[in-house]
Amino acid sequence: MPSSPVLFLATIAADGTTSFAPADPGAPQLRVDDLGATRGDGVFESVNVVGAVPQSLTHHLARFARSAAMLDLPAPDAAAWTDAVHRAVAAHEPGDELLAKLVLTRGVEGSGVPTGWVHVFPGYDYGTQRTAGIDVLVLDRAYPSDVVTRAPWLLQGAKTLSYALNQAALRYARGHGAHDVVFVSADGDVLEGPNSTVLAKFADRWVTTPPELGLLDGTTQGRAFAWARARGERTEVAHLTVDDLRTADALWLLSSGRLSAPVRSLEGVPRPTDAGLQAELLQHLLTVHE
Amino acid sequence: MPSSPVLFLATIAADGTTSFAPADPGAPQLRVDDLGATRGDGVFESVNVVGAVPQSLTHHLARFARSAAMLDLPAPDAAAWTDAVHRAVAAHEPGDELLAKLVLTRGVEGSGVPTGWVHVFPGYDYGTQRTAGIDVLVLDRAYPSDVVTRAPWLLQGAKTLSYALNQAALRYARGHGAHDVVFVSADGDVLEGPNSTVLAKFADRWVTTPPELGLLDGTTQGRAFAWARARGERTEVAHLTVDDLRTADALWLLSSGRLSAPVRSLEGVPRPTDAGLQAELLQHLLTVHE
Structure with missing residues (x-):
């Protein structure tokens, strides 16, 4: 029932x-x-x-x-x-x-x-995305990376009800055989997904992209970073390019409902995931209480 | 009542x-x-x-x-x-x-x-704006002028319910002592208002900006153009810069509810309006039936 x-x-x-x-x-x-x-x-x-x-x-x-x-x-x-x-x-x-x-x-x-x-x-059932991973496309957000200071009236960084374009980007992904999207600025900065935060791992370094680019300050990413630091690993807010996403040891999209979804392909090119690490991260996100 | x-x-x-x-x-x-x-x-x-x-x-x-x-x-x-x-x-x-x-x-x-x-x-009472004119600011829309072909998922040119940023731009105008706003692309193309179309007059030439820039095809502008042509004047869809707006003989923002509002200042600088022409245009827009 x-x-x-x-x-x-x-x-x-x-x-x-x-x-x-x-x-x-x-x-x-x-x-x-x-x-x-x-x-x-x-x-x-x-x-x-x-x-x-x-x-x-x-x-x-x-x-x-x-x-x-x-x-x-x-x-x-x-x-x-x-x-x-x-x-x-x-x-x-x-x-x-x-x-x-x-x-x-x-x-x-x-x-x-x-x-x-x-x-x-x-909640929606994200079981398959969490375990099998997701296929992600890169889409142009067409804003410059300084949009927040340059044009605050565009409300980048506010979580508004005006999400028609985020929905359209997700439809675009599904229409092209993918699950999700990462937006990139006009000048090549990796931003965020339509309803997710980017998390990349390079060796022992965990990286997400800067809210100053007009991004949401990810709540799930905040918990993931706290967990990584508790493991003695480095966490960093830094600019990323699409090439960085290609070469990361592991890559996730994080969101409140789905929690952590490993990116198993980017722009149609398979990329590595770390099933053990994903299991640990997801377990943490599913149990932490704050 | x-x-x-x-x-x-x-x-x-x-x-x-x-x-x-x-x-x-x-x-x-x-x-x-x-x-x-x-x-x-x-x-x-x-x-x-x-x-x-x-x-x-x-x-x-x-x-x-x-x-x-x-x-x-x-x-x-x-x-x-x-x-x-x-x-x-x-x-x-x-x-x-x-x-x-x-x-x-x-x-x-x-x-x-x-x-x-x-x-x-x-309808709202736009009497004062129609007769006294409006003060308009220019705001950066931060998209390139080729946004429609480059990033169709951004839905530019669709009249969606996701109008939070249009509302924010109008609040910005009111907060800075103005009535309305004209958006400009990142590369300097005049676009449209948050809920209006730009109409400029240069000698006997009436000009509006191209829908290909991701703009709405203005219904009121369509009626204004038909009227101008019936008067034997030229109508043209063309790219405009902010300098063009400054030097136009007369300038309007057109929208369904307000119909035609003469722009009496741009970025705080007074500019000419044509009260006689506005009266004729408004009269036409208030009587044409189609």
């Missing part, structure tokens, strides 16, 4: 004070003139929940607040959102992995009142 | 056949897991309605279909959408100018069934 999603809807007062109440996720809850629906004008986070514990919730909420600030949305009431996530998870039937989606929109046009919700549902 | 918006919700069958039924626009109508709301994954059109006649509806529907195709959404049933717009407009209390918003999303995640609606409501 499939378990039933749980929804908590926010009531957000003018001073930002927020309370949540349960609602029916199978029934309509949003008006057609909510700016989240008409303009993708809002922000979100997807939090992996393992054994009823939301992973990296503090990090997710910090990023949620940063995205909201970049969109001039009111600061989310961290205590209320934290409490709502815990209550919604507790209200859900137990599952090995759940996903908690936190969404804050600019609300009904003209109302000045944001819309918010926490939606908890069973 | 403010008049009440009218909403018609679509039911879209697997073969694309679409029917519409009235619904309450003041009540929730969308689920929180509709991909329109969670990913900005959908397309829209905003149609100006003058004296109960939707302007350029055929052109809007052609663009709606083109946007849907770019997002791999099912082709909208043109006859059904046309009929729904007419029925929704007829159901609305008469108003000088109404706006009809047509929206098609990818629907509830996992359902495979798109969500669609037609929402008719009173």
